[in-house]
Amino acid sequence: MSALEFQDVTVRFGGHPAVDGVSLTVPAGTTVGLVGESGSGKSTLAAAAVGLHRVAGGRVLLDGADVTRVRGRRPVQLVFQDPYSSLDPRMPVGASIAEALPGRRPRGARDGRVCRLLELVHLDPDVRRALPRALSGGQRQRVALARALAAEPAVVIADEITSALDVSVQGSVLNLIRELQRDLGLTILFISHNLAVVRYVSDEIAVMAGGRLVEHGPAAQVLTAPAHAHTRALLDAVPKLRSS
Structure with missing residues (x-):
């Protein structure tokens, strides 16, 4: 802490x-x-x-x-009011979360961590394949939280x-x-x-x-x-x- x-x-x-x-x-x-x-x-x-x-x-x-x-x-990671503006609209949400992971990881380990982060914010891991526009505002905000947590911050x-x-x-x-x-x-x-x-x-x-x-x-x-x-x-x- x-x-x-x-x-x-x-x-x-x-x-x-x-x-x-x-x-x-x-x-x-x-x-x-x-x-x-x-x-x-x-x-x-x-x-x-x-x-x-x-x-x-x-x-x-x-x-x-x-x-x-x-x-x-x-x-210190900042989660914005509008998650759509902080997520690449052309990138699947799983890739956006994986991009924030620290260090280099094998693909399997990276995908597993993305799935666990999505579950942590109460989203189905299958969401990782979707583009941001396919999600509701609440789902996008949960993705933004998962992306912030992916960086393993001390403070959010x-x-x-x-x-x-x-x-x-x-x-x-x-x-x-x-x-x-x-x-x-x-x-x-x-x-x-x-x-x-x-x-x-x-x-x-x-x-x-x-x-x-x-x-x-x-x-x-x-x-x-x-x-x-x-x-x-x-x-x-x-x-x-x-x-x-």
């Missing part, structure tokens, strides 16, 4: 900070939910952790080592991975995230604009607004006694059941 740590991280676009001095730790073997409205900087922070955006200030550390300076296989960042899915499919994917975290001991940063989704999977919750971290604490504490007005506004926006 490994801990991911953002130390005073700043990311600038055109001289303006999209992420402004954010410090946040994702403890080893836990899920931290990062929530905020569109434009709050949460996805930019995630992209900085995997080298997609240059860090203008601060550091992103994995067990004390700066992950932005890692060469070769990255120990899930960026809005349920926001484009139907509500019924969202539930099954969230249950899968909880299962993977528990069974594999994963360290997960789970990003969403939806506080109802974040609270279902998270041990801790962090809230961003305007590129800054405005609140962070145990999930129960943030949900029952929010300290910041922005967190309270996000809670007020969560739909509530009404009695007839």
Whole structure:
């Protein structure tokens, strides 16, 4: 298990900070939910952790080592909101997963590992022969998770991975995230604009607004006694059941 740590991280676009001095730790073997409205900087922070955006200030550390300076296989894997854009539409999903496997393996060992990864995300191994367009959105998101796990990462960042899915499919994917975290001991940063989704999977919750971290604490504490007005506004926006 490994801990991911953002130390005073700043990311600038055109001289303006999209992420402004954010410090946040994702403890080893836990899920931290990062929530905020569109434009709050949460996805930019995630992209900085995997080298997609240059860090203008601060550091992103994995067990004390700066992950932005890692060469070769990255120990932090990012799963995107739209899995179709991250999968080659001309490549069978099995080949996409196999491409992410570390090292050289005999074909039989590689195929066996791909099948096990598909089973891990509750997909029939026969899916490996299909192209992404033949799958549903929920199936493609499971393939994207399998591909991330194929790289044997220390940390997985899930960026809005349920926001484009139907509500019924969202539930099954969230249950899968909880299962993977528990069974594999994963360290997960789970990003969403939806506080109802974040609270279902998270041990801790962090809230961003305007590129800054405005609140962070145990999930129960943030949900029952929010300290910041922005967190309270996000809670007020969560739909509530009404009695007839």
